[in-house]
Amino acid sequence: MVLYKTVACRARAEQTIERSRFIVTIAPVSSKEEADGFIREVSDEFKDASHNVPAMVVGDKMQIQWASDNGEPQGTSGAPMVQMLVKEGVTNTAVVVTRYFGGIKLGTGGLVRAYTGTAKLGLEKAGIKEVREMLEVRAQMDYTY
Numbered sequence: 104m105v106l107y108k109t110v111a112c113r114a115r116a117e118q119t120i121e122r123s124r125f126i127v128t129i130a131p132v133s134s135k136e137e138a139d140g141f142i143r144e145v146s147d148e149f150k151d152a153s154h155n156v157p158a159m160v161v162g163d164k165m166q167i168q169w170a171s172d173n174g175e176p177q178g179t180s181g182a183p184m185v186q187m188l189v190k191e192g193v194t195n196t197a198v199v200v201t202r203y204f205g206g207i208k209l210g211t212g213g214l215v216r217a218y219t220g221t222a223k224l225g226l227e228k229a230g231i232k233e234v235r236e237m238l239e240v241r242a243q244m245d246y247t248y
């Protein structure tokens with residue numbers, strides 16, 4: 104029985120959209136605290152970036168869904184990434200999309216497409232795995248049986 108789906112490993116991918124550089128870092132996490140630590144680590148690594156937009160979905164039933172727009176217009180970056188993760192059925196995952204502004208404004212629709220597209224790129228690079236409920240059985244018997 105499949106319990107939930109998550110990313111297979113930590114991954115990073117990058118793309119350029121209208122001269123802005125978007126870098127996604129994605130990782131499997133098992134708790135909100137672990138996700139918070141991952142987000143701090145990536146934000147510290149790219150502290151010179153224009154924006155480090157975090158999002159997370161945690162819990163086998165996706166109980167914790169959180170994101171921040173980190174200075175981008177409200178609802179244009181973090182929330183769409185959470186929606187994309189939920190739509191893909193992926194949980195226990197944290198993602199940070201880092202943006203180095205290239206001088207061209209993308210508009211609200213462009214920002215939504217850029218952030219969700221970059222997050223999706225990271226999801227594809229990390230791969231998705233299923234976490235299943237398993238039972239291991241060991242038996243010992245005489246050779247005659």
